[in-house]
Amino acid sequence: DTCGLAELTASVGLALEEASKSGDRLAQTALAVTLLHADTPTDASNAKALRLLQSAIDDGQYEAIRFRGRAYLDGTLIPADFTKAFELFRFGAEMGCTESRHRLAECYLRGTGVESDIHEAVRLLKESTKSGHPFSPFVLGSLYLEGTKIPQNITLGRDLLKLSASRRCSIAAAQLAQFFLWNPTYATI
Numbered sequence: 001d002t003c004g005l006a007e008l009t010a011s012v013g014l015a016l017e018e019a020s021k022s023g024d025r026l027a028q029t030a031l032a033v034t035l036l037h038a039d040t041p042t043d044a045s046n047a048k049a050l051r052l053l054q055s056a057i058d059d060g061q062y063e064a065i066r067f068r069g070r071a072y073l074d075g076t077l078i079p080a081d082f083t084k085a086f087e088l089f090r091f092g093a094e095m096g097c098t099e100s101r102h103r104l105a106e107c108y109l110r111g112t113g114v115e116s117d118i119h120e121a122v123r124l125l126k127e128s129t130k131s132g133h134p135f136s137p138f139v140l141g142s143l144y145l146e147g148t149k150i151p152q153n154i155t156l157g158r159d160l161l162k163l164s165a166s167r168r169c170s171i172a173a174a175q176l177a178q179f180f181l182w183n184p185t186y187a188t189i
Contacts, residue, residue, distance in 0.1 A: 012034075016031040025061040026061065032049040032064070032067075033049075036077045036078070037077070062095070069084075069100070073085045086112065089101075089103040101133070106121070122140065122143070122150060125137075125143075129160070132167070134164060135169055137163040138172035141157045144160065145158070154186060158179060161176040
């Protein structure tokens with residue numbers, strides 16, 4: 001049988017509620033995200049969502065850490081707080097979350113919630129790149145190509161963009177194509 005979007009949304013919401021009540025931290029995170037993205041969120045639903053997220057964060061749920069950290073950066077679902085975003089990304093990185101480590105590197109790179117520290121940003125980007133993060137080699141490669149914040153290394157920058165593109169990072173593929181267009185001598189693939 002077919003059902004409408006409203007019925008499907010209600011069914012998913014009920015299933016997430018039940019799983020959350022039984023202590024499923026991933027379900028708590030998903031329910032919190034659903035509540036924060038509701039068409040007509042209320043103060044009560046936002047408060048519930050934040051409680052669910054905090055509970056999942058306290059339990060070390062990577063998805064909750066990343067989501068709340070990004071929400072603090074964006075400032076659309078909850079009020080922006082760069083310091084809290086930084087702290088959450090640091091917590092996630094300490095737990096071994098590659099995405100949190102990448103976000104932490106970007107905080108250091110831009111000075112978001114912390115004083116800018118290019119050396120710490122590069123160190124974290126290298127770790128994230130080794131861990132398989134798709135976007136970290138793009139950011140690191142761009143820094144090497146640019147050569148303004150760290151010593152320029154065209155070959156390493158190109159190779160990092162290639163790595164990022166091989167990990168399906170479309171922006172890296174686009175920048176790599178543009179790089180080859182303007183630097184054909186480096187266009188050995």
